[in-house]
Amino acid sequence: MNRVKMHGRAFWRALAVLVLLAVAGAVAYGWIDYQRFARTPLAVSAQATSIDVGKGSNLRDVVGLLREQHVTTTGPLYWRVLAEQLRVAGRLHAGEYALTAGMTPRDLLLNMAAGKVLQRNFTIVDGWTFRDLRQALAKADKLRQDGATLDDAQLMAKIGAPGEMPEGRFLPETYAYVKGDTDLDILRRAHAAMAKMLDTLWAQRDKQVPLATPYDALILASIVEKETGRADERPRIAGVFVRRLQNHMLLQTDPTVIYGMGESYAGNIHKSDLTTDTPYNTYTRQGLPPTPIAMPGKPAIEAALHPAQGTELYFVSRGDGSHVFSSSLDEHNRNVACYQLKRCQ
Known part of the structure; x- marks a missing residue:
């Protein structure tokens, strides 16, 4: 009888040990699997580059969105454990968040807790x-x-x-x-x-520039912007226009004519366009046009307010983005013949 009891106790002890080992194994496996989840990058694709978390959404909602986009296959449990571990549970902000290559669940939760929206x-x-x-x-x-x-x-x-x-x-x-x-x-x-x-730039301007208001500077800068994209030429072109204003000469700049043509401009400007009067035609009207003709950047505004000194009154395109400058009409006409009509002497 005692021998039977001893065998029975040994069996239950062995069973308890096996159960404990099984539980310990399951816990160990779960922990290893959780760690794998936390450090494995999300399945970001070209179709899933962001997640849009609406106001009032909880972590389960977020996980649901991620699963719908096939970014993760993991259920809410691991995400909840990770959020608790990172101490961000209940602190996730609404908004749109970027999903980038290599991003892990940890990265995403930290971004959401910090409100680092896309x-x-x-x-x-x-x-x-x-x-x-x-x-x-x-x-x-x-x-x-x-x-x-x-x-x-x-x-x-x-x-x-x-x-x-x-x-x-x-x-x-x-x-x-x-x-x-x-x-x-x-x-x-x-x-x-x-x-x-x-x-700011107006307060720092060259006081000799014949511009009455900051708006005038904006208008002139817009013309400079459209005439050249070369940094080294902007002050020289601004200088040409400033001297023409001082000498009461027509500005005669094609970009203003083109702007005045509006939607009728089809890519080419003709001699008849230069003689057709509009408020923006600087071949027919004295001074600056009534408004800017484009949005000038800071370098063009600086050039308009600090034009290069000199005697140049004309310039003509070389056809490569640069210009040839001249101080007399005769010289300018020779440059036009050479660079536009290809009749260089």
């Missing part, structure tokens, strides 16, 4: 017209279009600049934005940036 960039290019800008804004990814149906005057009023003509008023620069931002947000920032920079 930022996109929108670049206003030097020399764009306001029409170009509006067209580009309409195509910007994940940018809400609150101003798309507004005309120019309504749009300027919306951004806090009622009565202003929009051309030239927005600083060419790269602006970061997040999902939920609007086209009007970008325009407000670009408008404020241009106003601030123009005021």
